[in-house]
Amino acid sequence: MNSILTDVDSVVDSIAHVYRDLHRHPELSFAEHRTAGIVAERLGELGLEVITGVGRTGVVGVERNGPGPTVLLRADMDGLPVVEDTGLDYASQARGVDPDGIDVAVMHACGHDVHVASLLGATEVLLARRSEWAGTLVVVFQPAEELGAGAQAMVDDGLFDRVPRPDIVLGQHVAPVAAGLVGVHAGPAFAAVDSFRVTMYGRGGHGSRPETTIDPIVMAAATILRLQTIVAREVAGNETAVVTVGQVHAGTKNNIIPDEAVFGVALRSLDAAVRTRVLAAIHRIIRAEATASGADREPLIEAQESFPVLVNDPPATQRTVEALRAAFGHARVIDPGAVTGSEDVSILATAAGAPLVFWLIGGTDAAEFARATAAGTVERDIPANHSSHFAPVIRPTLDTGVAALVVAALEWLGAAAS
Secondary structure, eight states: OHHHHHHHHHHHHHHHHHHHHHHHSOOOTTOOHHHHHHHHHHHHHHTOEEEEEETTTEEEEEEEESSSOEEEEEEEOOOBSOOOOSOOTTOOOOEEEOTTSOEEEOBOTTOHHHHHHHHHHHHHHHHHTGGGEEEEEEEEEESOTTTTOHHHHHHHTTHHHHSOOOSEEEEEEEEEEETTOEEOOSEEEEOEEEEEEEEEEOBOEETTOGGGSBOHHHHHHHHHHHHHHHHHHHSOTTSOEEEEEEEEEEOSSTTEEOSEEEEEEEEEESSHHHHHHHHHHHHHHHHHHHHHTTOSSOOEEEEEEEEOOEEEOHHHHHHHHHHHHHHHOGGGEEOOOOBSOOOSTHHHHHHHTOOEEEEEEEEEOHHHHHHHHHHTOHHHHSOOTTOTTOOOOSTTHHHHHHHHHHHHHHHHSEEOOO
16 A cells, blocks of 8 residues: 555646646536546557547546456546636636526536546556556546436436456545545445426516416416425424525516526435435425416426436445455545435446445545534535535645545455466
8 A cells, every 4th residue: 555655646646736737627518528538648658449429428447457347437527507706716617508508607516527636647657557457447538417318318328338348346436535545435425416497487567566466476376486395394403305406597677577487406316216206296385386376377397307326336335345454544434424415336237247445535635624523513614516615725635635536446456367
């Protein structure tokens, strides 16, 4: 491990520059053209077989190093429509066009720049140590994780017809916990997500004569509040579900009641039965509130992102955890339990018929996190993923990200012939 850490240390010095560049120039889902170009160029310089344009903007590198297991390491590349407010000297000022054709600010508010830089660094270390292992290394840089569509797009584009099917799929995600920690949970580890665009139809008119209208804003407001009762009153205390309304759009002027209101709702769940029950409740409440408001037209509920629970294969997770603990020490490798964030990497593993192990790495300054923990102010003082203030510290976040991928990959790759 000491020699691995020495290699990691030398690599992080160079990939920190790549990280800052990626953070300064984020791109939205399926628009990761610049990022993909940087990745492809760097993989090519390392001597890998490089395949571009997989699932539109995905990049894959393959290193065949004799007979042995095939290990797939995955990182996602896309940013989010968030205005960055970190104050970093490499903060993003980028803009992009979202799926609705709207010009938006773009930020790496979920740390995918950490993931890309870490996987580039790990690839470099593994190639430098190729005399120590045998098998095939497949590194996947995936688009559009934030839409829950990138992994499926790569599979549909023939990913596993172009590269060897892996014996294991490995990956990681940066999280707002102390940098240097690694968190792994066996079994259901990340929630399934189902999201919808809801249009509620009213009858518009002058704000001075509401009696001549059916107000879709009031209708939507009542619906949004009622949706929050699902988890409070229809989900048991020992079950997990999160219902979030993340956007609302209606109207153009204060004295005009519009014809319609639009909002977006997302469900996260860890259990199939809970998922089915809550989905039914969401549809029931939306339709019932429209009826209660006297709407002349049924609301339109359009399905958007949807991907399954991420399940870490228990035996594979145990094997990987043992390797990580041998490398980092028991105190740095924890079980965080299941989280309600979502990830589409399991689609790659399912399509390949391979076990999955996916873990978290900390990205918050350890002293800052310790102070907030002691004060009981973590939720207030530590910016979480998707926040405009989310800013992982470069080191030791990248050190841990590179080392964890290298250690896990070496655990699953074959030993070189003596």
